[in-house]
Amino acid sequence: MGQICVVGAGHVGLVTGACFADLGNQVTCLDINSEKIERLQKGILPIYEPGLEELVRRNLQAGRLSFTTDYCQAVEPSDFVFIAVDTPSGTHGETEMRFIRSAAEMVGRYVGDGTIIVNKSTVPIGTGDLVAQIIQRVNGHEPFAVVSNPEFLREGSAVSDFMHPDRIVLGSSNREAANAVARLHSAFECPIIVTDLRTAEMIKYASNAFLATRISFINEIAAICDELGADIKVVARGMGLDKRIGPAYLDAGLGYGGSCFPKDVQALSHMAAAHGRRPQLLRAVMDINRDQRRLIVHRLRQLFGSLEGRQIGLLGLSFKPNTDDMREAASLEVTALLIQEGAKIRAYDPEAIEVARPLMRDVTMCSDPYQVAQGADALIIVTEWNEFKQLNLLKVKSLLNYPDLIDGRNIFEPQAMQDLGFVYYGIGRGQKPLAPIAEAVSESVHVKANMASKGPSTKARPPQIPPGGSLGEDRA
Numbered sequence: 001m002g003q004i005c006v007v008g009a010g011h012v013g014l015v016t017g018a019c020f021a022d023l024g025n026q027v028t029c030l031d032i033n034s035e036k037i038e039r040l041q042k043g044i045l046p047i048y049e050p051g052l053e054e055l056v057r058r059n060l061q062a063g064r065l066s067f068t069t070d071y072c073q074a075v076e077p078s079d080f081v082f083i084a085v086d087t088p089s090g091t092h093g094e095t096e097m098r099f100i101r102s103a104a105e106m107v108g109r110y111v112g113d114g115t116i117i118v119n120k121s122t123v124p125i126g127t128g129d130l131v132a133q134i135i136q137r138v139n140g141h142e143p144f145a146v147v148s149n150p151e152f153l154r155e156g157s158a159v160s161d162f163m164h165p166d167r168i169v170l171g172s173s174n175r176e177a178a179n180a181v182a183r184l185h186s187a188f189e190c191p192i193i194v195t196d197l198r199t200a201e202m203i204k205y206a207s208n209a210f211l212a213t214r215i216s217f218i219n220e221i222a223a224i225c226d227e228l229g230a231d232i233k234v235v236a237r238g239m240g241l242d243k244r245i246g247p248a249y250l251d252a253g254l255g256y257g258g259s260c261f262p263k264d265v266q267a268l269s270h271m272a273a274a275h276g277r278r279p280q281l282l283r284a285v286m287d288i289n290r291d292q293r294r295l296i297v298h299r300l301r302q303l304f305g306s307l308e309g310r311q312i313g314l315l316g317l318s319f320k321p322n323t324d325d326m327r328e329a330a331s332l333e334v335t336a337l338l339i340q341e342g343a344k345i346r347a348y349d350p351e352a353i354e355v356a357r358p359l360m361r362d363v364t365m366c367s368d369p370y371q372v373a374q375g376a377d378a379l380i381i382v383t384e385w386n387e388f389k390q391l392n393l394l395k396v397k398s399l400l401n402y403p404d405l406i407d408g409r410n411i412f413e414p415q416a417m418q419d420l421g422f423v424y425y426g427i428g429r430g431q432k433p434l435a436p437i438a439e440a441v442s443e444s445v446h447v448k449a450n451m452a453s454k455g456p457s458t459k460a461r462p463p464q465i466p467p468g469g470s471l472g473e474d475r476a
Contacts, residue, residue: 006120008030014052015162019055027059027064048351080118080184083121088263093266094124095267116177118181119148150204156323211261220288254293257327310378311344313373314345314372369388373399379405381408388411
């Protein structure tokens with residue numbers, strides 16, 4: 001058991017602090033945002049993460065977890081100080097270091113004899129040395145040690161990931177300090193890798209870059225599947241059964257987002273270029289990911305020609321399910337592109353609406369998926385929340401102006417959706433982009449025209465582009 005201070009009460013810091021407290025340690029989470037701290041002291045969380053609210057409230061009540069804005073109160077009595085502050089991207093893809101520098105300066109003022117400083121934030125290679133230099137300059141008379149302990153927490157399952165890690169990575173020039181941090185993790189049955197600072201920092205970047213590469217790879221294969229008539233879902237399953245490959249991160253869709261993959265791939269590419277290397281693979285990974293969001297707009301143009309005045313519904317806003325995090329979410333770019341084309345957007349998300357609202361001021365937020373579908377010309381699945389897999393699809397179709405559904409996360413099966421009467425397009429499901437969709441749409445228009453002749457008038461779809469026809473300049 002130890003006395004622990006966690007600097008930064010964001011996603012990583014809050015999960016780290018609450019979980020260490022639940023293991024029996026005395027933990028103080030520190031943040032300079034006084035409003036956030038006041039709410040946390042009442043058990044009100046600034047983020048949505050399954051299981052975290054219960055963990056925070058339980059340890060607050062037990063007296064093992066506390067929150068403060070006072071560096072002296074938090075750092076001075078602590079044996080371990082975990083730095084878990086934000087490291088956003090800079091203008092050119094570099095990692096912005098101002099929060100790390102500021103935290104190191106403040107920690108240096110109050111660091112005690114033998115305190116171990118643990119870098120938990122994802123930081124550029126060499127940051128451990130930088131933090132040591134800053135603390136040495138601020139408070140040179142007290143002995144301390146710096147350990148790199150990168151986090152591998154997935155949003156939506158962060159508590160489980162902390163309590164059941166695949167591995168613990170520790171980097172330090174002080175083996176005794178690394179072993180002391182290892183003992184904090186002694187409750188976990190997993191490999192513990194102890195190495196030098198820079199290698200530990202690189203393990204984090206290399207891990208995230210590799211996972212992002214898998215996502216972009218499967219999306220590139222999905223694009224080829226659409227052209228050649230193969231089904232990416234079956235292709236990915238066939239690949240994943242190979243023990244050398246495995247099934248994880250082989251889901252074709254709208255690409256990766258969130259606070260880690262986009263930032264870390266960009267930062268690693270920047271570091272490589274700054275040291276004279278040409279990170280061609282990393283650049284291709286980023287290009288493919290960007291293009292996945294533009295694909296949606298291209299598909300809608302294939303259906304409608306012009307999107308001016310079209311009502312488009314989005315199901316899902318957060319970058320992935322089980323979180324309200326909107327950082328680098330696919331919905332942000334898709335929405336911006338559609339609005340640029342003149343479309344009107346309605347959207348729903350089970351958790352992220354309030355976070356998304358100030359970021360998407362031109363979007364009408366709805367209270368449920370059916371309100372999104374009401375009167376929409378097309379529906380797009382953006383985030384694969386389980387709630388959407390349980391929709392009454394016949395009701396959804398009855399509410400739409402046209403039965404157009406673009407499944408950006410492949411949560412439905414194409415044949416089943418077509419049997420229900422939808423004009424359905426998934427990602428990499430072997431549907432030739434122009435011909436099958438144009439034919440299905442033409443049939444849908446024909447049906448609506450017949451219905452119109454027998455009853456109230458129905459809004460007509462614009463003329464369809466024939467297979468092989470031009471769609472004009474792709475402005476997405």
